[in-house]
Amino acid sequence: MMNDLQESPVDGQRGPADHNIREQIIAAAYDHFAHYGYGKTTVSDLAKAIGFSKAYIYKFFDSKQAIGEAICSNFLSEIIVTLEESVSSGRSATEKFRIMAETLTDTGVFLFSNDRKLYDIAIHSCTEKWSSSLKYIENIEHILARIILEGRESGEFERKTPLDETCRAIMGAMKPFVNPVMLQYNLDDLPRDKNEMISLVLRSLAP
Known part of the structure; x- marks a missing residue:
């Protein structure tokens, strides 16, 4: 279901709406949530798993909830x-x-x-x-x-x-x-x- 992730205008997103980095973060976050669970995952965990800095992720999302959204x-x-x-x-x-x-x-x-x-x-x-x-x-x-x-x-x-x-x-x-x-x-x-x-x-x- 999540192989073809599409952009959706939801709360907590920052930066260009069509930026491909945002899609990468969403896809990688889904894989991480699928393995460890949403509740047990922090933005720092995602940053390490994705290979981006925590600050860089915050350029596109203002919170973990925004990514979950x-x-x-x-x-x-x-x-x-x-x-x-x-x-x-x-x-x-x-x-x-x-x-x-x-x-x-x-x-x-x-x-x-x-x-x-x-x-x-x-x-x-x-x-x-x-x-x-x-x-x-x-x-x-x-x-x-x-x-x-x-x-x-x-x-x-x-x-x-x-x-x-x-x-x-x-x-x-x-x-x-x-x-x-x-x-x-x-x-x-x-x-x-x-x-x-x-x-x-x-x-x-x-x-």
């Missing part, structure tokens, strides 16, 4: 792209919601099972409310709102409840399967809980 922003953006592509394949709003919920859950489970260090960064992003995490949730909310509106226009979903209230309630229902902190404690009861949540939400949306 760049990594997090990249892979969360990739998830959103995948989510958009998956949802677009749905033939109805009902099917699109089901695909959305399943894709988000499956992506989280895949990260937890196959890239625990990256999952660790996602947990930090969520618990510390990094801008990358907040933007990710905002993007999910926008996709959800589009699905709800499509379902209302097609007659699949009820129209009485205010859209913002409907989206908040559904995001709350999906939180145990979208929030990485919560998802790791719900793995034993997947996919039953996920399927029950999807069915419950779709019943609540019925006209």
Whole structure:
């Protein structure tokens, strides 16, 4: 996932936006985090591993979090792209919601099972409310709102409840399967809980 790292305008970055040294730092930091973990790594550790001075790294990032933000922003953006592509394949709003919920859950489970260090960064992003995490949730909310509106226009979903209230309630229902902190404690009861949540939400949306 991280082989083709792309630039993302996130908090804490300094210097030219397209500087290739920034890309080198991000890629090397990801490799270091993947081996040692985000929480146990310092900027000094990264400087030694990358071969740059600590001061030089600070020319591009103002903190370790800023580097983590760049990594997090990249892979969360990739998830959103995948989510958009998956949802677009749905033939109805009902099917699109089901695909959305399943894709988000499956992506989280895949990260937890196959890239625990990256999952660790996602947990930090969520618990510390990094801008990358907040933007990710905002993007999910926008996709959800589009699905709800499509379902209302097609007659699949009820129209009485205010859209913002409907989206908040559904995001709350999906939180145990979208929030990485919560998802790791719900793995034993997947996919039953996920399927029950999807069915419950779709019943609540019925006209």
